[in-house]
Amino acid sequence: MNKALLASRYSKALSEVVPKEHLDETREELEALGRLVNELPEFYNALHNNTLELHVRQRLLDAVLGKLEPPKVLYSFLHLLLKHARISLLQDIVTSFGYDVDRRLGRLHGEIMSPIELPGTEIKKLQKRLSEFFGGEVVLTQKQDRSILGGFTVRIGDWLLDATLETELSGVKNRIGGLLEAGHVQHP
Numbered sequence: 456m457n458k459a460l461l462a463s464r465y466s467k468a469l470s471e472v473v474p475k476e477h478l479d480e481t482r483e484e485l486e487a488l489g490r491l492v493n494e495l496p497e498f499y500n501a502l503h504n505n506t507l508e509l510h511v512r513q514r515l516l517d518a519v520l521g522k523l524e525p526p527k528v529l530y531s532f533l534h535l536l537l538k539h540a541r542i543s544l545l546q547d548i549v550t551s552f553g554y555d556v557d558r559r560l561g562r563l564h565g566e567i568m569s570p571i572e573l574p575g576t577e578i579k580k581l582q583k584r585l586s587e588f589f590g591g592e593v594v595l596t597q598k599q600d601r602s603i604l605g606g607f608t609v610r611i612g613d614w615l616l617d618a619t620l621e622t623e624l625s626g627v628k629n630r631i632g633g634l635l636e637a638g639h640v641q642h643p
Contacts, residue, residue, distance in 0.1 A: 481552075485549050488533070492545055513534065513538075563585075563591055564593075567581070567595045567597050567608070568600045568610075569608075573597060593611065
């Protein structure tokens with residue numbers, strides 16, 4: 456089975472057993488464990504080493520989790536991954552879990568592109584208006600694109616809001632062209 460698909464299944468299962476009010480907290484805990492595994496390759500290698508007996512790897516995991524004190528559901532989940540030799544999926548599960556949390560919470564992520572960094576207050580206003588429009592929380596990530604002369608674009612999934620100067624000027628040009636073709640305005 457495809458590694459990403461398998462990670463997605465584990466992630467979805469975890470997201471469905473965690474109460475909604477604890478999803479963001481669980482995401483943070485899972486991301487922290489993912490970072491820990493990345494920062495300590497020896498720890499990952501020991502957990503992934505099938506030549507070590509399972510009970511030895513479980514004790515090692517317990518020793519680390521005892522220091523971190525994750526929620527019980529996450530503790531059990533990590534032991535499940537270890538028992539079924541799925542620890543190698545942890546980073547993919549972390550990524551997928553973020554998407555699952557956002558889906559369950561009705562949160563949409565988008566990107567706003569502009570030639571300059573926009574003030575945080577303006578981003579918050581736009582997020583609020585878009586949240587009302589979409590009927591769910593919208594979170595925008597800001598990126599700069601110096602090729603935009605003015606204005607901005609917002610992309611959320613397949614949806615695009617183009618409020619750039621280029622688009623506005625193109626619209627004016629088309630309207631003037633339409634008036635000329637219809638004979639409403641004469642060339643000088």
